[in-house]
Amino acid sequence: MTGGGTEGTGFPPDDDALAPPRAILHGDTPPPGEMFEHVYLDVQCYLDEVLGTGEEDGAGAGLEADVRLLGTQRDEARAEVTRLRSALAELEGAINWRTSCLSCSRVLDSCAQETERAGKAEAHLAVVAADLKWVLPGIEHMREMLPPKTRAAYDRLSAAAEAGQ
Secondary structure (H helix, E strand, C coil), X not given: CCCCCCCCCCCCCCCCCCHHHHHHHCCCCCCHHHHHHHHHHHHHHHHHHHHCCCHHHCCCCCHHHHHHHHHXXXXXXXXXXXXXXXXXXXXXXXXXXXXXXXXXXXXXXXXXXXXXXXXXXXXXXXXXXXXXXXXXXXXXXXXHHCCHHHHHHHHHHHHHHHHHC
């Protein structure tokens, strides 16, 4: 590329930081090895700037070590976020129950969950009972159709089942 770089393009002069990407856009690509080295050094400089060059944590020991350090820091940050979320949920329970005792709020949370579960079970039983209302007459009609000996055995079994409840 030659010239000032602003002739009708709106780009700043060629000696700025955008010169390498602009050169690639205009087809003036450097050889692959040189381009890789340029990008590698840019990334390394950026990581050194962000992470510092403190050897005690591995920063500044090369691009691979910096990327490994970033991965470790990411994992540590995720673990901390998970821990903080669970602590927040526990504190939120205490706030919702208006108590300062976390153990008490856990007991109250457990009771609330059991009450909700029992309510769902009762609703399910109500549906089953409504269905049985339609089924029982059919069973009684079928009992009437049984031969007398079989009907007597059925009645004995039904009576034993009712007595056991």
